[in-house]
Amino acid sequence: MGDKASTRRRVPYARQCIDQSDIDAVVETLQSDFVTQGPRIESFEEGLKAVSGAAHAVVVSSGTAALHVAYAALGIGTGDIGIVPAITFAATANALKYCGADPVFCDVDPDSGLARPADFANAIERLGSDGKSTKVLAPVSYSGRLCDLKAISKIARNAGAFVVEDAAHSLGASRDGTVSGSCRYSDAAILSFHPVKHICAGEGGAVLTNDETVARRARSLRSHGIVKEPTLTRSEGGWAYAQEALGWNYRMTDLQASLGESQLKRLDAFVESRRDRARRYDEAFRADLFGHCFERPYFDPQSSWHLYVVRFRDSDLRRRAYEWLQNEGIGVQVHYRPVYRHPYYERLGEGPLPGAESFYERCLSLPLYPSLADSDQIRVIAVLEEFCQTV
Ligand SMILES: Cc1ncc(COP(=O)(O)O)c(C=O)c1O
Incomplete structure (x- = not known):
């Protein structure tokens, strides 16, 4: 067989789907007063809340940043252990390392690639026999299918662990009435807007949660750990802000958010x-x-x-x-x-x-x-x- 690939148009395994309405949305933002931290961020977040059903959405610069922020907002830190399915993109585990925590890998169904409740339970048992416990389970909605989040959340509750759904693959999916990212059975979920995903923002991600405290922390952590407290501005002046924790610059730009929001309309x-x-x-x-x-x-x-x-x-x-x-x-x-x-x-x-x-x-x-x-x-x-x- 010769090298036919060079003579034929390549069919990629994945690619973004950008149309004129997306281009118009980005151009409009370019011509507006804000290219970052402007109104598109909040309206994209509103759109994500509407499609997922989660009470809060915090958009960030990538799915990896979303994982980091979600784990950190839940208080995962040095010495903690998180259980991650062995079949996933490394970011699900890497973000635990960023927090000073360690991943332990659980098995998956050899036919679907999805981690089953028993896979998490076995990993917890394995840890238990070494006198260790887990702080978070990170089921991955691999390929666009949801794990049995209801059963996994029960296992997590019994183990005193949080659940973070890695929903980078599953925007728009559901299982028995549970929408991916709704956080019905998780403390937080994350999305990715990398071009191969369901909607593209160039790069981008989001933390979804129903917990107001987690959302507030995530919002602060994506921007250096800074908050603007009314009590501080009243006492010190309108300019004053406080850095309450060590966060990062994981902000999404308005350019990205306008593309993401435009794409979301066609989800x-x-x-x-x-x-x-x-x-x-x-x-x-x-x-x-x-x-x-x-x-x-x-x-x-x-x-x-x-x-x-x-x-x-x-x-x-x-x-x-x-x-x-x-x-x-x-x-x-x-x-x-x-x-x-x-x-x-x-x-x-x-x-x-x-x-x-x-x-x-x-x-x-x-x-x-x-x-x-x-x-x-x-x-x-x-x-x-x-x-x-x-x-
Ligand atoms: C399962 C999973 N989690 C997390 C990520 C990280 O997302 P991003 O590339 O937006 O950082 C990806 C990206 O491919 C992924 O497939």
Whole structure:
């Protein structure tokens, strides 16, 4: 097979979907009085509250910053332990390290990549046998599907731990009436507005919570730990502000917020197009000619389908499929290498965990985004069919 990728238009595995209304919104902000910390921040936050149902939304500069701020606002600090699914983007664990805390990794379902309540319970038990306890559980709504947050929150309550839903993949998803990010069963949730996600703000993220104190702390921490207290301004003067904690500059700009807010108006349409494309894959891959090669994911109609992840029979087949598709100009990706395998975390001596290993060895994410053209998706399916015929 020659290097066809160079002669054909590449189909990426993910991409943003920007239209004229988004461009107009950003240009309008550029021409306004504020390019940062202006009115777009609050109106984007209002929009996020409306779609998630959470009482408070605090937008920040990235999903990673949102994780850092959420953990810190809950008081996670030096020496604490948080339980993170092994299959996630490293940021879920990294943000604990930023707080001086340590992640402990729990296993996941080898078929869905989602951490199950028993996975958290096992990790808590493992810690308990070493005389340790956990301060926070961080279920990840991997690929756009929610974990069993109700059961996980019960386990957390019994362990005296908080729950932070990493909802970077799942804006617009729900499970049995619980909306991702609503914080019905979590103390906080976080979103990411990286271009591969459901809505794009260039970069950006948000902390969602129903707890006013957590929201207030998050608001202060995103901007150096500064608050403007009426008592202080009354006694000292209108200029006075107080830095009450050590925070960071994690502020989102109005440029980002105007893009995010404009995109949010099309969230339902984005999620619907992702579902339609996931359905097309699902229908195509029912055919016998794929079954000997890979398994398709469970078609969850409540998922917001950030990723469409198939599972190959074994790691060798997955590697060959990856190379075949890349060579044909089709962007595919592996989400994720278990976090404990990264050299930075290897020294913790965690893993291997059987579900995470099995998932990692077989998974491959196929192109999925709202603007994925029918003809491109048909080509992805045809190229996979060609590959499966070689097996
Ligand atoms: C599960 C998960 N959590 C957190 C993040 C971090 O988000 P960001 O890239 O906006 O910092 C990502 C980003 O890919 C992610 O996939």
